[in-house]
Amino acid sequence: MATIRWKLSLTVLGCAALLAGCASVREVQSDVQSYSSLSALPQPPTYRLELLPSQQAQAPQFATIEALAQQSLAKVGLQRDDSQGTLVVQIGAQARYTRDNSPYYYGGPYGPRWNWGLGFGRGAGWGMGFGGPWMFDAPPPLHYRAVSVVMREQRTQRIVYETSAVHEDVWTNDPAIFGVLFDAALSGFPHPPQGTRKIRTPLAVSGPAEPATPAVPSAPPAKP
Template sequence: MASIRWKLSLTVLGCAALLGGCASVREVQSDVQSFSTLAALPSPPTYRLELLPSQQANAPQFASIEALAQQSLAKVGLQRDDSQGSLTVQIGAQARYTRDFASYYGPYGAYGPRWNWGLGFGRGAGWGMGFGGFMFDTPPLLHYRAVSVVMREQRTQRIVYETSAVHEDVWTNDPAIFGVLFDAALSGFPNPPQGTRQVRTPLAVSGPAQPAAVQPAAPARP
């Protein structure tokens, strides 16, 4: 991963361009892991979306994530049909940020203060904070965004597709990032490269980036 200082420089330049009234295009790099036993699109190519208890409890906040996932599923040929879907689909999303002192200061950063805050749907939520050492400046926030999709064959409940996508950067632009991540996670469906790969997606930016508005969710069932 590129150094935090390098990413910060790019972010400053990008913000300057945006403040100057010029739209820009950023490349979003996603780390994707996919595993599939599907040979082709299911017949019919339909799915039932199964919401976890934490997602149902936060339905108004989760609606935007659900809509983005549904759009990405439609792009790969799957249509939602909660009454007669041939697949059962579960989705998840995470948003958190941290200050990566180790990358910013080098090996001595391991003794510096650490901040970590996170919210998620379907994977639980948590936060933590600790202090140690003495620092003269503060590294930028590193934003972490992740999504996951699990598909089961409706008739047998056998898992036939599992995929996830992760993006980390000092810059973020939600909810657009979550849409990009769902697209990246489903790239190659139904026969993606097995295992880990990187997917790069251009994203048009027309305004200042903002942190995600994902709300807290209760821990999901195992």
């Protein structure tokens, strides 16, 4: 009996250690799309960050996004110089909170479904929708996070680099997720694989991530 209790204790401790490991490290899967006409790192490797009026109007919220993007740009060798930047960089970020879109839940007896969030980028628009009866067996909420980066030559104003990264999961950990997404979007700069690819990034977290509720609803920004 003592042997059985000892083995049971080891099993419980092993499961606890496994759960602790899962809580401390997450894998963020990003769907990345990149398009580049650059053959090398611009010289000098500097950029001017161009903020849209909507981004400037939401300065307190957008300051964190701006700082994360700047860190990721520095990792690929680009330094911010708003007075004499070789490139002009525009960034965007989206946050949405939504339910499963499958026909089994949408419009069926297992609602609800809602879609709302906060966005920073090109274009403007606001919207919120609620639908379906409220049931306790509804699917878990999905947290949609996305970032984008567009670069133009300062001299010609020609777009030379466009990239985006999207992550969707039942958990989130803002603002760390946005930092991971900017890193993923800029992976391979200045000549990444063209088109769509998946990037998996380990993310250390201090504990189970809490669902993040966006401050205000927003429609996604239009593409450049």
